Amino acid sequence: MGTIKTIPIARVKNITKETFVKEYYKPQRPVLIEDLTRSWPAYEKWNLDYIQSLAGDQIVPLYNNEPTKGRKKSVVPAKKMKLYDYIEILKSGPTDLRMFFYNVLQKMPELTKDFSYPDIGLPFFKKLPVMFFGGKGSKVLAHYDMDLADLLHVHFHGEKTVTLFRPDQAKYLYKVPFTVHNLETIDMDNPDFTKYPALQQVEGISVTMKHGDALYMPSGYWHYITYLNGGFSITLRAFPRHPKKLAKLFSNLLFMRNFENIMRRTLGQKWIDYKENRVVARLNRRYSKQQHD
Numbered sequence: 114m115g116t117i118k119t120i121p122i123a124r125v126k127n128i129t130k131e132t133f134v135k136e137y138y139k140p141q142r143p144v145l146i147e148d149l150t151r152s153w154p155a156y157e158k159w160n161l162d163y164i165q166s167l168a169g170d171q172i173v174p175l176y177n178n179e180p181t182k183g184r185k186k187s188v189v190p191a192k193k194m195k196l197y198d199y200i201e202i203l204k205s206g207p208t209d210l211r212m213f214f215y216n217v218l219q220k221m222p223e224l225t226k227d228f229s230y231p232d233i234g235l236p237f238f239k240k241l242p243v244m245f246f247g248g249k250g251s252k253v254l255a256h257y258d259m260d261l262a263d264l265l266h267v268h269f270h271g272e273k274t275v276t277l278f279r280p281d282q283a284k285y286l287y288k289v290p291f292t293v294h295n296l297e298t299i300d301m302d303n304p305d306f307t308k309y310p311a312l313q314q315v316e317g318i319s320v321t322m323k324h325g326d327a328l329y330m331p332s333g334y335w336h337y338i339t340y341l342n343g344g345f346s347i348t349l350r351a352f353p354r355h356p357k358k359l360a361k362l363f364s365n366l367l368f369m370r371n372f373e374n375i376m377r378r379t380l381g382q383k384w385i386d387y388k389e390n391r392v393v394a395r396l397n398r399r400y401s402k403q404q405h406d
């Protein structure tokens with residue numbers, strides 16, 4: 114067992130649009146902006162009680178850390194329950210139940226009054242603010258967002274640690290082919306370097322987010338997340354404009370997930386095992402060759 118190598122993230126306050134674009138957006142460097150949301154009504158209002166009071170009756174899909182097996186689709190909810198009941202679980206202690214990509218405009222449009230899109234040079238797509246919820250101890254698998262958006266991710270109520278990886282670090286992360294995530298058997302908080310030695314080479318950037326902190330994650334950056342206690346986040350996204358990235362975005366959205374689901378439906382667990390064994394063999398072979406060169 115071991116620990117992933119990380120350096121702390123850059124942190125700023127009072128950042129201007131010019132500085133953000135020059136120092137972070139253009140060079141695609143992540144940064145934590147500590148005071149960006151202080152003027153949002155959400156900074157005072159948003160907590161788990163408030164969300165419960167607004168939308169507690171909604172039935173929501175919840176996901177856990179169990180890998181989906183066999184012929185099931187790659188993303189299927191573990192449970193469904195009332196949002197009120199789920200938030201009670203979040204308040205009461207450890208759980209691996211998470212909710213993700215909860216569409217604010219469709220599900221809780223009232224919340225749009227409580228935040229604004231900051232004028233920092235990111236061309237925000239205002240039709241898709243989405244929320245994420247997690248309980249103490251829940252973990253988000255290392256992945257990058259398949260739409261390759263630049264992300265502004267703001268956390269509320271509790272604390273969570275986020276570890277980011279530049280896109281060029283993917284070669285050490287045991288990415289599963291035809292997905293955007295790494296192997297579900299890897300615990301990035303306590304990785305097994307005997308089974309997955311290439312993880313010793315990866316370099317991450319780490320941050321603990323507190324209520325109201327805004328994290329800029331550049332396009333294609335990998336991230337894995339551990340909730341330290343129950344809380345929730347909102348992600349605002351800006352789509353890429355470069356033709357090469359747009360082509361990748363469309364291939365990811367139109368082709369990759371459909372292909373993966375067709376292969377799972379037809380070959381089931383054999384397909385999953387084949388891909389996973391292949392990626393482990395390939396990365397471990399390369400790692401051991403590098404050690405002997």
Ligand SMILES: O=C(O)CCC(=O)C(=O)O
Binds near residue numbers: 266
């Ligand atoms: O915070 C989470 O639960 C997941 C966030 C995430 O993966 C994202 O915003 O892309």
